[in-house]
Amino acid sequence: xxxxxxxxxxxxxxxxxxxxxxxxxxxxxxxxxxxxxxxxxxxxxxxxxxxxxxxxxxxxxxxxxxxxxxxxxxxxxxxxxxxxxxxxxxxxxxxxxxxxxxxxxxxxxxxxxxxxxxxxxxxxxxxxxxxxxxxxxxxxxxxxxxxxxxxxxxxxxxxxxxxx
Amino acid sequence: xxxxxxxxxxxxxxxxxxxxxxxxxxxxxxxxxxxxxxxxxxxxxxxxxxxxxxxxxxxxxxxxxxxxxxxxxxxxxxxxxxxxxxxxxxxxxxxxxxxxxxxxxxxxxxxxxxxxxxxxxxxxxxxxxxxxxxxxxxxxxxxxxxxxxxxxxxxxxxxxxxxxxxxxxxxxxxxxxxxxxxxxxxxxxxxxxxxxxxxxxxxxxxxxxxxxxxxxxxxxxxxxxxxxxxxxxxxxxxxxxxxxxxxxxxxxxxxxxxxxxxxxxxxxxxxxxxxxxxxxxxxxxxxxxxxxxxxxxxxxxxxxxxxxxxxxxxxxxxxxxxxxxxxxxxxxxxxxxxxxxxxxxxxxxxxxxxxxxxxxxxxxxxxxxxxxxxxxxxxxxxxxxx
Numbered sequence: 001x002x003x004x005x006x007x008x009x010x011x012x013x014x015x016x017x018x019x020x021x022x023x024x025x026x027x028x029x030x031x032x033x034x035x036x037x038x039x040x041x042x043x044x045x046x047x048x049x050x051x052x053x054x055x056x057x058x059x060x061x062x063x064x065x066x067x068x069x070x071x072x073x074x075x076x077x078x079x080x081x082x083x084x085x086x087x088x089x090x091x092x093x094x095x096x097x098x099x100x101x102x103x104x105x106x107x108x109x110x111x112x113x114x115x116x117x118x119x120x121x122x123x124x125x126x127x128x129x130x131x132x133x134x135x136x137x138x139x140x141x142x143x144x145x146x147x148x149x150x151x152x153x154x155x156x157x158x159x160x161x162x163x164x
Numbered sequence: 165x166x167x168x169x170x171x172x173x174x175x176x177x178x179x180x181x182x183x184x185x186x187x188x189x190x191x192x193x194x195x196x197x198x199x200x201x202x203x204x205x206x207x208x209x210x211x212x213x214x215x216x217x218x219x220x221x222x223x224x225x226x227x228x229x230x231x232x233x234x235x236x237x238x239x240x241x242x243x244x245x246x247x248x249x250x251x252x253x254x255x256x257x258x259x260x261x262x263x264x265x266x267x268x269x270x271x272x273x274x275x276x277x278x279x280x281x282x283x284x285x286x287x288x289x290x291x292x293x294x295x296x297x298x299x300x301x302x303x304x305x306x307x308x309x310x311x312x313x314x315x316x317x318x319x320x321x322x323x324x325x326x327x328x329x330x331x332x333x334x335x336x337x338x339x340x341x342x343x344x345x346x347x348x349x350x351x352x353x354x355x356x357x358x359x360x361x362x363x364x365x366x367x368x369x370x371x372x373x374x375x376x377x378x379x380x381x382x383x384x385x386x387x388x389x390x391x392x393x394x395x396x397x398x399x400x401x402x403x404x405x406x407x408x409x410x411x412x413x414x415x416x417x418x419x420x421x422x423x424x425x426x427x428x429x430x431x432x433x434x435x436x437x438x439x440x441x442x443x444x445x446x447x448x449x450x451x452x453x454x455x456x457x458x459x460x461x462x463x464x465x466x467x468x469x470x471x472x473x474x475x476x477x478x479x480x481x482x483x484x485x486x487x488x489x490x491x492x493x494x495x496x497x498x499x500x501x502x503x504x505x506x507x508x509x510x511x512x513x514x515x516x517x518x519x520x521x522x523x524x525x526x527x528x529x530x531x532x533x534x535x536x537x538x539x540x541x542x543x544x545x546x547x548x549x550x
Contacts, residue, residue: 012458023531026465027458161508162185162198164287164336 002038005030006047009038015148017051056151058143063113066095066140069122070104072133081105084131093121104136115139172295179287180514184498188508196508197537200336202400202481203528204455207448210399210441217436224432228424230257230408231435237442238408246368246378248391250410256423257430257438261366261407262288264392267426268362268409269296271419272390277327279362282313283516284484286336286364293330301326304518307486310475311340315349322357329354331379332364334371337515337524338484339460339477344377351382361389366407367480369398369449372457374478380410387412395434397480398449399441404434456481459527459534466538470545481528484512488521490548498523504547505540 008028012019021039025032042048057064073084081099088108089097096109108126112118119137127135143151188194205211229235235252242248258264265288273279275297281289282303293300301321305311313331329350333342342350354361361379368376380389394407409419463483467474474485487497494511501507512522527534 008454019531023462026462027531029461157203159199159201159203160185161188161194161196162181162510163200164179164181164514 001041005034006038006042009035010042010047013039013048013051054147054149056143058151065112065114065118066143067110067112067118067122068138068140069106069108069110069126070136070138071106071108071126072104072135073106073129073131074133075105076131084129087129088126091121091125176291176294181287181510184495184508184510184514187499188502191502191506191508194502194506194508195533195537195540197525197527197529197534198508198510199526199528201402201528202397202452203530204400204452206399206401206404206437207441207445209444210401210437213440214404214433214437217433222432222436226257226429226432226435228429229253229255229420230430231432231439234435234439234442235408237439238410241442242378242391242393242410246365246376247381248378248410249386254410254413254416256409256416256420257435258394258407258409258423259427259430260396260405261364261392261394263423263427264394264407264409265289265362265364266292266296267419267422268390268392268411269293269298270422271415272328272360272362273298274327276325278323278325279328279330280318280321280326281330282317282332284311284335284337284512284519284522285330285332285515287515289330289332289364298327299325302516304516305338305340306518307475307522311335311338311484312342312346313350315353318350318353322359326357326359328360328362330362330364332366334367334376334479335482336367336480337482337510337512337519337522339480339482340475341371341374341376341479342379343374347377347379347382351379351385354388355384359388361385362392363389364392366392366394367397368393370453370456370481371479372453372460376479387414390415395438395441399438399445400452401434401438401441404431404437406430406434406438456527459529459531462531462534463525463527463538466534466542470538470542472545481526483525483527484519484522485525486522490545494520494523501541501544505544507537507540507544509541 021032021035024035075081076083085097088094093110093112094108095111098107100107110118122135122137232252234257235255238255239250239252242250269292273296276299278299278301279293280301280303282305290300303317303321305313363379365378378391380386380391390409390411392409395401464476467485472485474483477483487494494513498509498511501509510524512519512524
């Protein structure tokens with residue numbers, strides 16, 4: 001396993017997962033087969049966990065709201081945080097769960113259509129979980145940047161067309 | 165009314181790029197591979213430092229040579245990157261590398277002094293020499309030498325009036341570099357003939373494969389070398405107009421007078437931002453270099469497939485393919501490509517007579533943009549071959 005090669009591939013497809021194998025091979029100066037094998041291995045090992053599309057839903061007609069919920073829990077004997085996390089992340093409404101240092105234990109990202117829908121989920125599913133001590137819900141009002149990409153406007157080339 | 169113009173200025177050739185620019189600007193939907201500056205934005209932390217310096221009200225002149233703190237950082241940088249050893253009194257911060265070239269010429273040339281210039285080259289070298297009263301003597305680099313300068317070529321043109329050799333590697337427009345082995349005979353030649361070497365190293369951060377070597381770092385070369393460098397290419401800071409000259413103190417002391425009278429001091433905001441760039445931007449510089457390298461490979465490969473001959477460039481962000489087999493001048497080729505496929509590529513002839521028969525293709529563009537332009541270029545070439 002060539003860690004350096006893996007990293008170069010990952011860096012490129014992290015920004016653009018649609019680069020085709022042929023182009024990747026040329027850009028990295030290795031054979032197409034090598035790129036293909038390395039990617040296949042990383043998919044198998046779940047280093048590459050998926051290929052997603054970054055969408056600014058604001059610009060569509062779909063109603064979509066994101067909330068970030070701070071969750072405080074009491075870890076269960078012998079199971080620590082992982083079991084509780086699993087109870088939470090299995091809900092399809094939950095888009096991300098992180099274990100945190102500091103004032104609370106989990107950061108839970110939720111997506112829903114309305115504020116009501118999200119509060120309902122929190123009060124009926126999340127808060128009643130046995131080990132959950134408290135929740136604080138924050139609604140996202142505007143996304144400026146996501147996954148390293150500024151959502152607002154596409155970059156335009158402001159350079160003069162021909163320069164020495 | 166009498167003619168108010170300077171004869172010397174009237175006789176200057178307008179830049180070949182300018183001519184081409186005028187045609188391209190008439191065509192708003194053309195896509196361009198003609199840009200000689202990075203497509204990356206200046207790293208945010210550098211821009212932020214510029215903003216901060218304005219907020220703090222640092223809006224006054226700096227000392228003529230530039231902020232001492234910046235000159236110190238430049239010395240540290242030149243030493244750690246290229247083993248060049250200068251102290252802060254041997255550095256002048258300039259308005260881009262361009263000013264550096266101009267004030268160098270004005271400082272070292274007497275009327276009639278000859279300067280050997282290796283071409284193809286950036287457009288300003290010859291006019292700067294002429295305006296300073298010198299006489300440019302062009303050496304035409306050859307593709308079979310990978311556009312490197314050879315000692316034999318210098319021997320052919322050296323006279324007792326020769327004062328300096330002007331080199332610029334990594335090179336705009338060819339993308340050629342000179343390795344330590346390539347530079348050694350040039351350094352020897354300069355010492356044997358007691359010549360000054362003026363080395364424009366503005367693309368020094370952009371080499372692929374081997375690290376850049378500065379001729380000023382060779383034994384006994386410091387006293388006869390002037391290094392021009394800057395922030396435009398390495399840190400994607402073209403619009404900040406900031407460069408510097410490094411040289412032996414006997415020369416720099418005199419050069420400071422020229423700089424002082426024509427410029428006073430380089431822009432203060434840019435100077436503060438540049439300190440940040442030198443101190444904290446190694447990662448950003450490396451990231452840009454990696455991206456350029458990937459695009460370079462992509463283009464070289466695409467040209468090979470298209471059947472466009474070109475040597476593999478190892479520096480800067482240009483590729484210099486030959487279009488000789490199509491039986492057109494590079495200007496004709498570029499003009500037709502622009503009219504028929506709406507792709508703007510600068511003809512090689514804009515960079516000297518020996519650039520005739522070549523194109524300067526810039527890869528300061530994203531892979532997606534390159535792909536689109538290459539597709540059109542390919543269609544154009546297929547059309548010619550029919």
